Amino acid sequence: MTPTKIVDLIVKDLRFPTSLEQDGSDAMHKAPDFSCPYVELKTDTDLTGCGITFTIGKGNDIVCYAVKAMSKMVIGKNLDAIFGDFAGFWREITSEDQMRWIGPEKGVVHLATAAIVNALWDLWAKIEGKPLWKLLVDMEPEKLVSTIDFRYISDVLTKKEAIEILQLKKSEKTSREKDLISRGYPAYTTSCGWLGYSDEKITKLVEKATAQGFTRFKMKVGADLEDDARRAKHFRELIGYDKVWMVDANQKWDVQDAIDWMCQLSEFKPLWIEEPTSPDDILGHAKIAEALNPIGIGVATGEQCQNRIMFKQFLQAKGLQYCQIDACRLGGVNEILAVILMAAKFGVPICPHAGGVGMCELVQHLSIFDYICVSGSLEGRMIEYLDHLHEHFIHPVVMKDGNYTVPQSPGYSIDMKDESIADYEYPTGRAWKKLFEAGSFIQH
Amino acid sequence: MTPTKIVDLIVKDLRFPTSLEQDGSDAMHKAPDFSCPYVELKTDTDLTGCGITFTIGKGNDIVCYAVKAMSKMVIGKNLDAIFGDFAGFWREITSEDQMRWIGPEKGVVHLATAAIVNALWDLWAKIEGKPLWKLLVDMEPEKLVSTIDFRYISDVLTKKEAIEILQLKKSEKTSREKDLISRGYPAYTTSCGWLGYSDEKITKLVEKATAQGFTRFKMKVGADLEDDARRAKHFRELIGYDKVWMVDANQKWDVQDAIDWMCQLSEFKPLWIEEPTSPDDILGHAKIAEALNPIGIGVATGEQCQNRIMFKQFLQAKGLQYCQIDACRLGGVNEILAVILMAAKFGVPICPHAGGVGMCELVQHLSIFDYICVSGSLEGRMIEYLDHLHEHFIHPVVMKDGNYTVPQSPGYSIDMKDESIADYEYPTGRAWKKLFEAGSFIQH
Numbered sequence: 102m103t104p105t106k107i108v109d110l111i112v113k114d115l116r117f118p119t120s121l122e123q124d125g126s127d128a129m130h131k132a133p134d135f136s137c138p139y140v141e142l143k144t145d146t147d148l149t150g151c152g153i154t155f156t157i158g159k160g161n162d163i164v165c166y167a168v169k170a171m172s173k174m175v176i177g178k179n180l181d182a183i184f185g186d187f188a189g190f191w192r193e194i195t196s197e198d199q200m201r202w203i204g205p206e207k208g209v210v211h212l213a214t215a216a217i218v219n220a221l222w223d224l225w226a227k228i229e230g231k232p233l234w235k236l237l238v239d240m241e242p243e244k245l246v247s248t249i250d251f252r253y254i255s256d257v258l259t260k261k262e263a264i265e266i267l268q269l270k271k272s273e274k275t276s277r278e279k280d281l282i283s284r285g286y287p288a289y290t291t292s293c294g295w296l297g298y299s300d301e302k303i304t305k306l307v308e309k310a311t312a313q314g315f316t317r318f319k320m321k322v323g324a325d326l327e328d329d330a331r332r333a334k335h336f337r338e339l340i341g342y343d344k345v346w347m348v349d350a351n352q353k354w355d356v357q358d359a360i361d362w363m364c365q366l367s368e369f370k371p372l373w374i375e376e377p378t379s380p381d382d383i384l385g386h387a388k389i390a391e392a393l394n395p396i397g398i399g400v401a402t403g404e405q406c407q408n409r410i411m412f413k414q415f416l417q418a419k420g421l422q423y424c425q426i427d428a429c430r431l432g433g434v435n436e437i438l439a440v441i442l443m444a445a446k447f448g449v450p451i452c453p454h455a456g457g458v459g460m461c462e463l464v465q466h467l468s469i470f471d472y473i474c475v476s477g478s479l480e481g482r483m484i485e486y487l488d489h490l491h492e493h494f495i496h497p498v499v500m501k502d503g504n505y506t507v508p509q510s511p512g513y514s515i516d517m518k519d520e521s522i523a524d525y526e527y528p529t530g531r532a533w534k535k536l537f538e539a540g541s542f543i544q545h
Numbered sequence: 546m547t548p549t550k551i552v553d554l555i556v557k558d559l560r561f562p563t564s565l566e567q568d569g570s571d572a573m574h575k576a577p578d579f580s581c582p583y584v585e586l587k588t589d590t591d592l593t594g595c596g597i598t599f600t601i602g603k604g605n606d607i608v609c610y611a612v613k614a615m616s617k618m619v620i621g622k623n624l625d626a627i628f629g630d631f632a633g634f635w636r637e638i639t640s641e642d643q644m645r646w647i648g649p650e651k652g653v654v655h656l657a658t659a660a661i662v663n664a665l666w667d668l669w670a671k672i673e674g675k676p677l678w679k680l681l682v683d684m685e686p687e688k689l690v691s692t693i694d695f696r697y698i699s700d701v702l703t704k705k706e707a708i709e710i711l712q713l714k715k716s717e718k719t720s721r722e723k724d725l726i727s728r729g730y731p732a733y734t735t736s737c738g739w740l741g742y743s744d745e746k747i748t749k750l751v752e753k754a755t756a757q758g759f760t761r762f763k764m765k766v767g768a769d770l771e772d773d774a775r776r777a778k779h780f781r782e783l784i785g786y787d788k789v790w791m792v793d794a795n796q797k798w799d800v801q802d803a804i805d806w807m808c809q810l811s812e813f814k815p816l817w818i819e820e821p822t823s824p825d826d827i828l829g830h831a832k833i834a835e836a837l838n839p840i841g842i843g844v845a846t847g848e849q850c851q852n853r854i855m856f857k858q859f860l861q862a863k864g865l866q867y868c869q870i871d872a873c874r875l876g877g878v879n880e881i882l883a884v885i886l887m888a889a890k891f892g893v894p895i896c897p898h899a900g901g902v903g904m905c906e907l908v909q910h911l912s913i914f915d916y917i918c919v920s921g922s923l924e925g926r927m928i929e930y931l932d933h934l935h936e937h938f939i940h941p942v943v944m945k946d947g948n949y950t951v952p953q954s955p956g957y958s959i960d961m962k963d964e965s966i967a968d969y970e971y972p973t974g975r976a977w978k979k980l981f982e983a984g985s986f987i988q989h
Contacts, residue, residue, distance in 0.1 A: 253825075
């Protein structure tokens with residue numbers, strides 16, 4: 102039986118105590134606890150749509166609270182009405198008359214939107230019995246584009262242009278799909294280079310990643326220039342100069358600091374500097390890019406780029422050379438499609454932000470779609486990979502020789518195991534109770 | 546006795562049923578209920594700091610929830626520690642390691658920041674026994690600037706430059722203060738021109754405002770071009786062409802639509818078009834300004850400009866000719882000072898957004914400070930005025946001949962009457978209970 106409507110929305114505050122190992126530590130976020138509001142959309146059948154957004158601990162409950170407030174706009178809705186005019190529904194929930202004031206389309210309410218919209222796409226893919234990427238790949242361009250709200254981006258991308266971009270790459274879709282299934286999508290790993298890791302830990306992790314087939318690595322920078330240079334040297338000694346190596350400052354610098362600091366690190370040949378400054382500073386990024394591109398360093402950003410309107414301007418201003426879409430920051434697949442298509446128009450490669458919890462599971466679908474239907478190329482493209490927390494998912498990513506293999510289970514790969522939910526619901530889950538009792542964690 | 550620390554933070558969800566009269570209706574917000582999270586900072590004496598942020602109804606509870614989450618960073622704090630290094634404290638609460646992920650510095654958490662920081666400035670002014678504007682005016686430039694976090698704006702304004710701007714206008718402060726006390730600060734009124742008002746209502750309100758001394762008026766546009774032109778004609782017939790008249794689209798248009806629409810309305814000689822498109826679209830605003838400035842129309846924006854980093858770019862890109870700072874959208878006085886000083890550097894006049902509930906009470910202090918210490922000029926400058934909801938404040942704004950008179954009570958003028966709080970706390974207040982019982986309002 103096919104579900105016809107949403108009958109309930111349940112959201113759970115899940116957190117993982119990653120700060121205990123300094124996993125995820127960087128120049129701005131010393132001790133993150135990877136977390137997610139986990140949304141389940143109940144239907145009038147057994148089928149459930151699952152979705153998340155991502156946070157790094159404190160404030161995860163604020164997003165859960167916002168999801169609950171927004172759930173009134175979803176519960177009781179007919180699925181035909183949603184999927185038949187998905188752009189319309191998307192605008193309805195992102196531009197609700199009173200609620201939009203506390204965004205609009207940014208921050209807490211947009212993160213909440215992502216969790217809900219991700220769950221809807223998961224449900225849609227499950228109804229069609231396809232992995233999300235395949236649902237997208239099989240859709241006619243007109244139908245696919247009908248899910249996008251073009252408000253505020255029509256000066257750069259019209260509906261007609263979007264359809265034309267998709268038409269252009271239509272003929273060789275089947276061969277690219279086959280190609281990708283056989284070789285997988287290129288990845289890079291961030292797991293070796295967190296700021297809080299010792300040299301010994303880095304050495305061990307790089308050796309392990311290399312043995313697993315990784316040839317692309319990212320390292321965190323921005324706390325101390327001398328220390329960055331030392332670690333950069335160590336990293337390059339481990340991997341050599343034939344491998345791809347990037348650095349990430351997580352918004353640590355002002356504009357001029359970013360330029361100065363990266364000139365100092367340029368001898369280590371980073372492919373890109375990621376998040377050199379505020380994610381809101383489009384013109385600042387453009388100035389940094391203008392200074393660093395001539396010495397071979399690109400600018401990458403996107404994980405905190407709040408919406409398609411900001412991405413539009415980053416592209417217009419040449420503020421990024423690598424477009425790091427985020428499955429949980431943008432308002433779900435609808436808005437991500439808009440950004441992928443704008444990036445294609447500007448010839449900028451998509452390199453999704455992933456990691457945290459569940460984001461690798463999500464973004465693989467987006468890059469696979471991008472390759473098959475939009476870019477038609479893997480050049481300069483790769484998906485971030487982190488080897489944390491995959492064990493909690495029913496269909497976790499499967500890596501092979503440093504590549505993402507193409508997922509085959511229906512949906513958006515984000516269903517979590519019941520046991521993991523019971524363990525990590527905050528603050529009452531079994532794992533958290535143990536941590537509090539042991540005194541190794543203080544409840545926020 | 547002078548208070549030494551914050552011992553508690555109480556936040557209340559206050560809402561006013563303004564949608565019943567279509568007060569505040571515009572092209573994007575058909576039926577707002579002006580609302581505010583109302584923060585009271587309790588100290589170890591009887592003195593209480595009061596602060597608000599502003600919303601238009603639904604979602605006010607989400608911001609209250611965020612304020613409560615952030616209150617842990619405030620309760621127990623020593624006031625010397627806060628006011629002694631206010632920039633440091635400001636960064637602490639806006640860049641909290643984990644929490645910043647769900648902003649940063651935007652949306653729900655930044656609105657919550659505004660409510661808390663506004664309450665701190667209210668408390669500081671009360672401790673000094675001065676209205677807020679006077680606290681600012683009497684501060685040495687170095688001290689004033691020490692409250693600003695220059696992160697992400699140093700490429701456009703350094704601490705040194707900020708101090709120099711203040712030094713420049715120091716010598717004639719006293720005479721400007723006297724001058725303003727005698728004549729008041731120019732205002733314009735928005736109360737006559739809401740989108741949902743009939744022609745008859747507009748006529749009556751314009752007559753009333755004119756009798757009160759107003760010579761500057763704003764009208765809402767953007768729903769229907771023909772209707773806009775008709776109402777514009779009506780409005781100009783009422784006030785003539787010697788009065789100042791502005792229009793406000795509240796983000797209704799895409800970039801090209803804004804240009805086309807305003808070319809059609811240009812015969813009615815609006816001084817500015819306010820919020821022509823998304824508040825996030827800096828480059829879009831710049832394109833609109835480039836097209837409309839030659840035909841005598843400026844671009845105004847700011848009420849949903851999320852932070853100083855966005856304002857910085859609006860100024861850099863010439864995306865605005867009138868800088869509409871918002872006391873509740875920016876993270877309190879500290880960040881507003883940064884924007885006022887950047888605008889001064891670019892020679893752009895400050896015309897604060899006000900209205901809603903309590904925003905007139907707040908922003909008057911900011912413009913008074915701007916005139917006395919920064920701009921030294923009233924040319925092209927005015928404060929928005931709406932005649933709603935002032936009756937709920939202990940020290941409401943006092944208008945005289947269409948000008949704001951200079952407030953004299955200690956603090957930031959935002960203390961509300963106990964009775965109003967008891968009436969309008971949502972959803973349990975007496976006024977709300979009555980509305981629900983009468984069936985004239987459905988609880989969200």
